[in-house]
Amino acid sequence: MNKNILQKFRIAIVMLxxxxxxxxxxxxxxxxxxxxxxxxxLGDYPTAIxxxxxxxxxxxxQLPHDWSIEGTFDKDSKTKQAQGFLPAGKGWYRKVFTVSSxxxxxxxxxxxDGVFKNSEVFINGHSLGMRPNGYIxxxxxxxxxxxxxxxxxxxxxxxxxxxxPNSRWYTGSGIYxxxxxxxxxxxxxxxxxxxxxxxxxxxEKATVDFKVSIQNDADLPKEFKxxxxxxxxxNRSVAQLESTEKIGANSNLEKGQHFxxxxxxxxxxxxxxxxxxxxxxxxxxxxxxxxxxxxGFRYFAFxxxxxxxxxxxxxxxxxxxxxxxxxxxxxxxxxxxxxxxxTIMKEMGVNAIRTSHxxxxxxxxxxxxxxxxxxxxxxxxxWKKKKVTNDYHKYWDEWHKRDLEDFIKRxxxxxxxxxxxxxxxxxxxxxxxxxxxTRELAQIVKSLDKTRPVTSALTxxxxxxxxxxxxxxxxxxxxxxKHADYPTFPTRFKGQKIIASESVxxxxxxxxxxxxxxxxxxxxxxxxxxxxxxxxxxxxxFDNIASYWGTTHEENWxxxxxxxxxxxxxxxxxxxxxxxxxxxxxxxxxxxxxxxDLAGFPKDVYYMYQSEWSDKTVLHLLPHWNxxxxxxxxxxxxxxxxxxxxxxxxxxxxxxxxxKGDELHVAWKVxxxxxxxxxxxxxxxxxVKETEIHTAGEAAKIDLKSDKKSIKNDGYDLAYVTVxxxxxxxxxxxxxDNLINFKVTGGAKIVGVDNGYQASLExxxxxxxxxxxxxxxxxxxxxxxxxxxxxxATTAGNISLGTVSIKVE
Ligand code: GAL
Numbered sequence: 001m002n003k004n005i006l007q008k009f010r011i012a013i014v015m016l017x018x019x020x021x022x023x024x025x026x027x028x029x030x031x032x033x034x035x036x037x038x039x040x041x042l043g044d045y046p047t048a049i050x051x052x053x054x055x056x057x058x059x060x061x062q063l064p065h066d067w068s069i070e071g072t073f074d075k076d077s078k079t080k081q082a083q084g085f086l087p088a089g090k091g092w093y094r095k096v097f098t099v100s101s102x103x104x105x106x107x108x109x110x111x112x113d114g115v116f117k118n119s120e121v122f123i124n125g126h127s128l129g130m131r132p133n134g135y136i137x138x139x140x141x142x143x144x145x146x147x148x149x150x151x152x153x154x155x156x157x158x159x160x161x162x163x164x165p166n167s168r169w170y171t172g173s174g175i176y177x178x179x180x181x182x183x184x185x186x187x188x189x190x191x192x193x194x195x196x197x198x199x200x201x202x203x204e205k206a207t208v209d210f211k212v213s214i215q216n217d218a219d220l221p222k223e224f225k226x227x228x229x230x231x232x233x234x235n236r237s238v239a240q241l242e243s244t245e246k247i248g249a250n251s252n253l254e255k256g257q258h259f260x261x262x263x264x265x266x267x268x269x270x271x272x273x274x275x276x277x278x279x280x281x282x283x284x285x286x287x288x289x290x291x292x293x294x295x296g297f298r299y300f301a302f303x304x305x306x307x308x309x310x311x312x313x314x315x316x317x318x319x320x321x322x323x324x325x326x327x328x329x330x331x332x333x334x335x336x337x338x339x340x341x342x343t344i345m346k347e348m349g350v351n352a353i354r355t356s357h358x359x360x361x362x363x364x365x366x367x368x369x370x371x372x373x374x375x376x377x378x379x380x381x382x383w384k385k386k387k388v389t390n391d392y393h394k395y396w397d398e399w400h401k402r403d404l405e406d407f408i409k410r411x412x413x414x415x416x417x418x419x420x421x422x423x424x425x426x427x428x429x430x431x432x433x434x435x436x437x438t439r440e441l442a443q444i445v446k447s448l449d450k451t452r453p454v455t456s457a458l459t460x461x462x463x464x465x466x467x468x469x470x471x472x473x474x475x476x477x478x479x480x481x482k483h484a485d486y487p488t489f490p491t492r493f494k495g496q497k498i499i500a501s502e503s504v505x506x507x508x509x510x511x512x513x514x515x516x517x518x519x520x521x522x523x524x525x526x527x528x529x530x531x532x533x534x535x536x537x538x539x540x541x542f543d544n545i546a547s548y549w550g551t552t553h554e555e556n557w558x559x560x561x562x563x564x565x566x567x568x569x570x571x572x573x574x575x576x577x578x579x580x581x582x583x584x585x586x587x588x589x590x591x592x593x594x595x596x597d598l599a600g601f602p603k604d605v606y607y608m609y610q611s612e613w614s615d616k617t618v619l620h621l622l623p624h625w626n627x628x629x630x631x632x633x634x635x636x637x638x639x640x641x642x643x644x645x646x647x648x649x650x651x652x653x654x655x656x657x658x659x660k661g662d663e664l665h666v667a668w669k670v671x672x673x674x675x676x677x678x679x680x681x682x683x684x685x686x687x688v689k690e691t692e693i694h695t696a697g698e699a700a701k702i703d704l705k706s707d708k709k710s711i712k713n714d715g716y717d718l719a720y721v722t723v724x725x726x727x728x729x730x731x732x733x734x735x736x737d738n739l740i741n742f743k744v745t746g747g748a749k750i751v752g753v754d755n756g757y758q759a760s761l762e763x764x765x766x767x768x769x770x771x772x773x774x775x776x777x778x779x780x781x782x783x784x785x786x787x788x789x790x791x792x793a794t795t796a797g798n799i800s801l802g803t804v805s806i807k808v809e
Pocket of ligand 1: 424425480502547572
């Protein structure tokens with residue numbers, strides 16, 4: 001037997017043994033997906049908590065669900081432009097379910113990952129509690145009120161997102177994250193009841209401190225065994241400890257365990273090696289609970305001069321800020337949608353995400369752990385002083401401590417999380433209350449986790465005027481924008497560790513090109529040359545229109561790259577998001593700041609980052625090649641790994657260019673002539689890469705490309721299909737805006753359509769969409785039918801239909 005087979009054989013035996021022991025032990029924690037078969041209705045129905053309530057006219061749906069994204073854009077919407085003119089309001093969810101009588105002696109709880117917002121949960125007529133914060137995860141114990149056996153239980157959730165405006169960006173409305181039902185034995189690991197840290201890490205050896213909080217809800221004291229295993233990615237135990245404990249009736253016990261792991265595989269952004277801690281609790285020889293905690297071995301540091309290092313290696317933070325919406329799906333937290341978003345970012349070379357400006361979904365953190373993305377985990381956009389009338393300031397006094405504690409407890413075991421941000425551009429930085437509140441929040445964080453720096457995204461960079469800074473409680477100073485002042489930072493903030501927590505805020509529309517491109521213009525007007533907007537509410541995708549508080553992508557990156565003491569930069573933003581389209585008015589309804597548009601199609605500047613941040617060889621040409629004869633076109637190329645780029649038009653050389661100094665692209669001015677524009681990059685005279693773009697002729701056919709060949713038959717999995725028109729030779733038509741109709745058969749339904757145009761008023765839920773600058777997107781979701789999927793696309797005129805087939809597994 002060769003080594004590989006032996007290894008597999010050994011894994012199989014270990015797995016068999018553990019399966020056998022678990023089944024022999026029979027009962028332990030049961031975690032059930034509780035997303036299906038909910039009824040929903042917009043409006044307020046306080047009597048829906050009663051068992052005899054008639055919900056026959058309520059919709060049946062599967063969570064996660066966002067009702068705002070299903071609505072129509074309304075100029076007079078109370079949510080206003082900041083939330084993309086989509087509706088909010090009140091809504092109720094209701095679910096009828098039975099619980100096996102075998103669960104009678106268990107502790108049954110319901111876990112909500114996030115409900116936007118002001119939720120109140122009722123079980124069989126009893127209120128379990130309210131939760132104003134729409135981004136916080138929470139759970140309730142249902143046990144005292146449950147019926148077992150055949151008798152029905154009614155769970156009802158009231159969601160009140162009516163008081164508007166309440167956010168500076170699109171929030172969505174409803175139970176927009178996952179819900180689970182958890183049945184544990186009376187003796188169990190408490191909610192978020194573990195905490196794992198790695199005080200010493202090296203390639204040779206790591207120490208692990210593990211704390212577990214055990215809850216006994218029984219009226220009797222208990223004696224039990226805690227067995228903890230650290231498992232590697234192949235589920236092999238690399239360390240194990242067990243101890244026998246005693247716990248009183250209805251009480252809690254905290255147990256600490258200390259491990260040594262030899263030769264740990266370190267977690268980093270290229271090799272995100274994950275481990276997990278599995279805690280088993282036995283009463284006599286019966287397994288009563290099993291609980292998993294993620295674990296990664298890494299060490300990191302911020303330095304006032306050198307910036308950030310991961311596992312001892314200096315690593316510039318190539319970050320993006322992301323809001324939580326998933327484009328056409330709205331706020332719905334779907335694992336596959338989040339994975340696509342992060343994959344597109346990772347391919348660009350991103351190594352860090354800032355969860356601006358709220359606690360993220362669980363899935364985002366799990367994916368960042370698995371994919372090797374560093375996280376700046378952010379909790380608040382406001383404290384006690386408001387930014388908009390009905391935002392979180394209303395709940396500050398009563399809830400901030402609880403929300404912050406829950407946020408840290410839920411997220412502190414994820415190795416990807418390396419910074420806690422206690423707030424974004426908080427108003428209190430400008431007055432002395434900032435000192436007290438910052439100290440209080442930092443102290444709350446430190447009481448739960450001392451292993452990560454506490455930071456805050458600041459805008460005031462005059463030290464005496466910034467009271468959050470004055471508190472002395474931040475470990476890491478985050479500055480939003482301020483790129484022009486970087487050279488002064490080491491003297492202004494002597495000895496401080498600094499990161500650009502937010503940067504850029506440049507505006508762009510995918511596929512739109514305005515020329516000439518020679519100057520940077522600011523929008524809205526403040527200083528320098530001004531951009532006054534385009535009549536069709538677009539902004540050129542040549543990177544030269546910036547907000548007056550920000551700058552272009554290139555100028556920002558030049559500044560961040562130049563200074564080692566800037567640990568890195570979080571660009572505002574990785575993706576366009578719904579809301580905040582200003583300075584354009586209605587019908588503009590989503591932002592222009594993304595490096596990638598709302599549909600997930602990269603704007604050209606994506607390749608500037610890819611050429612600087614990733615290992616990929618890049619040679620990207622812009623704009624497209626469909627113009628009027630003789631028109632003078634600015635041609636830009638982003639490239640790397642080469643020392644020159646030569647441009648050819650229809651075979652004729654237009655000369656070679658080289659990036660000079662800190663330049664990030666090269667450019668030519670070319671009188672347009674239809675045909676082929678080709679760029680060739682070379683290093684030491686040898687060709688590195690060639691890129692061609694072609695003038696497209698008449699539309700001949702629709703092209704459909706799915707990002708996946710097959711999807712799972714689970715009701716959740718997604719396939720993203722990109723739609724474009726091609727001429728008879730297969731060249732894409734870069735400015736096409738045809739209306740495309742879709743028909744799907746088999747195991748999927750259409751859950752969203754989009755084209756990335758920030759001022760489109762077409763609905764996100766439809767079976768049609770206009771192309772915008774040549775592209776649109778259809779999002780398909782498994783409908784649980786075990787049938788292969790066919791998506792068909794048709795359009796008017798003499799254009800052949802497009803089809804794509806996707807398998808269902
Ligand atoms: C920042 C703010 C972000 C976003 C951005 C737009 O000041 O932190 O949330 O509003 O401006 O440029």
